[in-house]
Amino acid sequence: MQKKNSIKLIDENDLRTDGRKINEIRPTRIELGFIDNPDGSAFLEQGKNKILAAVYGPRELHPKHLALSDRALLRCRYNMAPFSTKERKSPAPSRRETEISKVIKSALEPAIFSEKFPRTVIDLYIVILSSDGGTRCAGINAASLALAEAGIPMRDLVVACAAGKVDGQIILDLNGIEDNIGDADVPVAFMPRTNEITLLQMDGMLSREEFEKTLKLAMEGGNQIYNIQKDALKSRYQTSEKEEEE
Amino acid sequence: MDRGLKLSLMIEKRQLVIPGDLLAEGAFNPGNNTYRDGEKIYAAKVGLANYVGKNIYVVALNGRYMPRPGDFVIGTIMEVRLSNWNVDINSPYIAVLFASEVLERSYNPRKDEMSRIFDRGDLVLAKIISHEVNRDPILTVREPGLGRVSSGQLIRITPAKTPRLIGRKGSMISIIKKASGANITVGQNGLVLINGKTLESENLAISAIRKVEEESHTQGLTDRMNDFIKKRLRSE
Numbered sequence: 001m002q003k004k005n006s007i008k009l010i011d012e013n014d015l016r017t018d019g020r021k022i023n024e025i026r027p028t029r030i031e032l033g034f035i036d037n038p039d040g041s042a043f044l045e046q047g048k049n050k051i052l053a054a055v056y057g058p059r060e061l062h063p064k065h066l067a068l069s070d071r072a073l074l075r076c077r078y079n080m081a082p083f084s085t086k087e088r089k090s091p092a093p094s095r096r097e098t099e100i101s102k103v104i105k106s107a108l109e110p111a112i113f114s115e116k117f118p119r120t121v122i123d124l125y126i127v128i129l130s131s132d133g134g135t136r137c138a139g140i141n142a143a144s145l146a147l148a149e150a151g152i153p154m155r156d157l158v159v160a161c162a163a164g165k166v167d168g169q170i171i172l173d174l175n176g177i178e179d180n181i182g183d184a185d186v187p188v189a190f191m192p193r194t195n196e197i198t199l200l201q202m203d204g205m206l207s208r209e210e211f212e213k214t215l216k217l218a219m220e221g222g223n224q225i226y227n228i229q230k231d232a233l234k235s236r237y238q239t240s241e242k243e244e245e246e
Numbered sequence: 247m248d249r250g251l252k253l254s255l256m257i258e259k260r261q262l263v264i265p266g267d268l269l270a271e272g273a274f275n276p277g278n279n280t281y282r283d284g285e286k287i288y289a290a291k292v293g294l295a296n297y298v299g300k301n302i303y304v305v306a307l308n309g310r311y312m313p314r315p316g317d318f319v320i321g322t323i324m325e326v327r328l329s330n331w332n333v334d335i336n337s338p339y340i341a342v343l344f345a346s347e348v349l350e351r352s353y354n355p356r357k358d359e360m361s362r363i364f365d366r367g368d369l370v371l372a373k374i375i376s377h378e379v380n381r382d383p384i385l386t387v388r389e390p391g392l393g394r395v396s397s398g399q400l401i402r403i404t405p406a407k408t409p410r411l412i413g414r415k416g417s418m419i420s421i422i423k424k425a426s427g428a429n430i431t432v433g434q435n436g437l438v439l440i441n442g443k444t445l446e447s448e449n450l451a452i453s454a455i456r457k458v459e460e461e462s463h464t465q466g467l468t469d470r471m472n473d474f475i476k477k478r479l480r481s482e
Contacts, residue, residue: 039308058310059310111265117312118380119380148291148292149308150309151291151306152291152309153279153291153309154265154266155283156288157264230264233264237262237307
């Protein structure tokens with residue numbers, strides 16, 4: 001939807017509303033093992049986004065008729081806390097949350113060796129505590145790490161990042177206002193080793209060339225986030241070793 | 247496919263790897279927690295990569311217990327049924343213990359009352375006899391030392407770390423047993439039973455086990471455990 005408005009999202013110095021350049025991702029920090037009960041959990045901050053991912057499983061599935069005879073079922077629930085946005089978000093699952101739950105599940109499934117656990121379920125919960133654009137991507141980034149921490153066998157991590165068009169320019173990692181009044185938003189998720197894309201959506205309008213440029217930029221952003229994911233995983237298990245040496 | 251020409255190992259022993267990390271290329275065997283894609287072998291879990299000859303594997307740092315025939319496990323009776331019990335073995339799958347795998351003679355539904363043999367909530371030390379595809383794992387207690395557990399403290403560790411707790415040929419667990427004087431039974435499913443003459447001996451064993459669990463991925467753990475136990479015994 002194109003809106004004619006007077007808000008400039010990119011100024012004369014090519015800086016965005018939060019001071020970023022057009023090809024910069026938001027500062028991202030990930031903490032693993034954030035919650036004790038789940039088998040794996042991750043807390044991710046990306047700009048003003050604050051997201052929690054928790055994984056239980058593989059575990060027994062009730063009701064039994066939902067079970068798959070040859071592999072584990074991945075059940076994903078993406079849900080925004082009522083206080084995550086300025087306007088209160090009703091706690092009931094919205095159509096948007098139901099759709100995002102489904103696309104996140106499809107984005108992570110190809111990476112999981114679910115054939116190793118027939119008739120079980122892997123429960124993935126993604127809770128948005130603070131929302132500022134690009135939460136489905138951030139949710140996928142947190143979920144990948146929660147799954148890896150839970151010891152679920154995976155072919156690769158899954159990384160996600162969005163790019164889009166705002167004020168006529170292709171930019172990386174749209175924040176809330178850029179997503180709302182920009183021209184297009186393209187979230188992308190992929191497995192970094194093979195570059196196989198597992199989620200690709202588009203909101204808005206782009207020409208063929210613009211789309212290809214946007215997709216390429218989103219994947220570059222994804223690779224930057226992949227490095228942050230790797231560091232988070234490795235530092236979780238290397239701290240004890242460093243403490244011993246000191 | 248000619249796999250013999252190029253053989254390269256990308257990792258050092260006990261290197262920390264994550265899913266998707268390249269471990270080796272060529273005619274190696276993809277072992278535990280690894281997978282092959284074309285010529286290359288990759289890690290499937292977060293853990294320590296290692297190799298023995300041509301076998302490449304990853305010792306996972308986390309993960310639920312997957313039942314394997316031959317494993318000794320400690321389980322909790324969940325349900326008493328007509329001729330079997332359902333047992334929680336800390337796994338995604340619930341195990342089954344048939345009456346025929348408990349009693350020396352054949353089961354008689356009129357004479358043998360199931361809940362008097364094992365009741366709901368009882369702890370049992372059992373062995374897994376089989377775990378076939380699309381069937382629940384089957385247990386037996388018809389071996390010396392198996393059966394109902396009646397005393398001691400039970401703790402839970404990450405199942406992936408039980409090999410480290412046991413150690414090569416039982417070396418690590420013997421250090422803890424000797425130092426604490428407690429009887430320790432390690433279930434492969436992550437449950438550990440400690441039976442000591444005094445509460446202090448049991449608690450010493452428990453802190454030692456927790457330390458192994460936390461530092462299982464580090465080097466020189468055996469020496470540090472010896473130091474740790476010496477310090478604890480001195481302070482008592």
